[in-house]
Amino acid sequence: MSMLQPLKDLSANIVTLVFNIYNFEHLDGSYTSDMKEHNGIHWCVRVQSNKTAKTQKRRVSIFLVCNPNNAGTEWSVTTSFGFRLMNSWGHSRNKISSLFVHTFSANENSKGTNGFCAWDDLTAPNSGFLIDGIFTIEFDLNVSSFTGIQKEKISKEIYDEFIADGKLIVEEKTINVCLALLADNSTVLYDKFYKANPGQTTFEIFEFTHDAVLGMVSILQMDAFDITLYNYRELLELGQWYKITPVMDKCEDFLLKTKRVSIDTKLKLSETFQLHYLQFRAMERITCVEHLERILDENFDIEEKTYEALLEKMKLLKTQDDGEICSCKRNHHNR
Structure with a gap:
């Protein structure tokens, strides 16, 4: 099972990278593995251990290194990952790291653990970690976002021939898709593709428009796609229907950044689609008692939890000293 299994509902792009370190017992200093490509980004592992250390104190440090292709001077790759040292005696003997949540950048392109384990734990006879001098490390890696990296565009012809393994038909239009990618991000689609209709590769979708489904596919493939005032609502409904977290995120x-959607609307959206951070930020922007009272007066259908949160905000605002001018520039003395 992936170390990132608890993140399956939060992320789209979990992959396992396997690195073999050869002649490990002769390591002295730093060793960098061969590169593995994922999401247009090259990854490798750096292992460090020095012979000069006293035998009983010699330890092994392990780091994941990020080397993006086509990167500018300012780039970042936001990830969550963990690693395990594989033991031939069984999974229960593996050494497992903690979970890292890290943003790689040009200034900090590696992350891991100094002195992760003792040298003797790995090299002792019958330790199970060395097989013919080969030491294996597996990384469970999730890439949630990146900036400053230009993805090489896969031509439609190559995508259709080598990656796409299914079709979605929406409004009599066909979208070629990788069914596994969609299923990895949606338990609903997984059940639809592989449990309810095993072997089937063409599926009709009636619940949403072609543009919304195409947007979903683009987001999951990390292709360029803009959320706008005209499509965000349907995409939220689609993301909720299929339980696709990257679409919801x-x-x-978009809603966190735009000023063209009112606070009232953001609050309603936050409770309808369980967007907790959006609700938190919308609450932060309510700095006036009158504004808050208007929201309560005009939105009788607000759910109980949101209503209670607004009442708590009301208490907080009313603790202001009498006569204090609030951020709406009005004096609410003796309201």
Whole structure:
């Protein structure tokens, strides 16, 4: 099972990278593995251990290194990952790291653990970690976002021939898709593709428009796609219907940034689609008692939890000293 299994509902792009370290017992200093490509980004592992250390104190440090292709001077790759040292005696003997949540950048392109384990634990006879001098490390890696990296565009012809293994038909239009990618991000689609209709590769979708489904596919493939005032609502509904977190996150990010959606609307959206951070930020922007009272007066259908949160905000605002001018520039003395 992936170390990132608890993140399956939060992320789209979990992959396991396997690195073999050869002649490990002769390591002295730093060793960098061969590169593995994932998401247009090259990854490798750096292992460090020095012979000069006293035998009983010699330890092994392990780091994941990020080397993006086509990167500018300012780039970042936001990830969560963990690693395990594989033991031939069985999974129960593996050494497992803690979970890292890290943003790689040009200034900090590696992350891991200094002195992760003792040298003797890995090299002792019958330790199970060395097989013919080969030491294996597996990384469970999730890439949630990146900036400053230009993805090489896969031509439609190559995508259709080598990656796409299914079709979605929406409004009599066909979208070639990788069914496994969609299923990895949606338990609903997984059940639809592989449990309810095993072997089937063409599926009709009636619940949403072609543009919304195409947007979903683009977001999951990390292709360029803009959330707008005209499509965010349907994409939220699609993301909720199919339980696709990356789509929900993309829409929430748009709502956090835009000023063209009212606070009232953001609050309603936050409770309808369980966008907790959006609700938190919308609450932060309510700095006036009159504004808050208007929201309560005009929105009788607000759910109980949101209503209670607004009442708590009301208490906080009313603790202001009498006569204090609030951020709405009005004096609410003796209200």
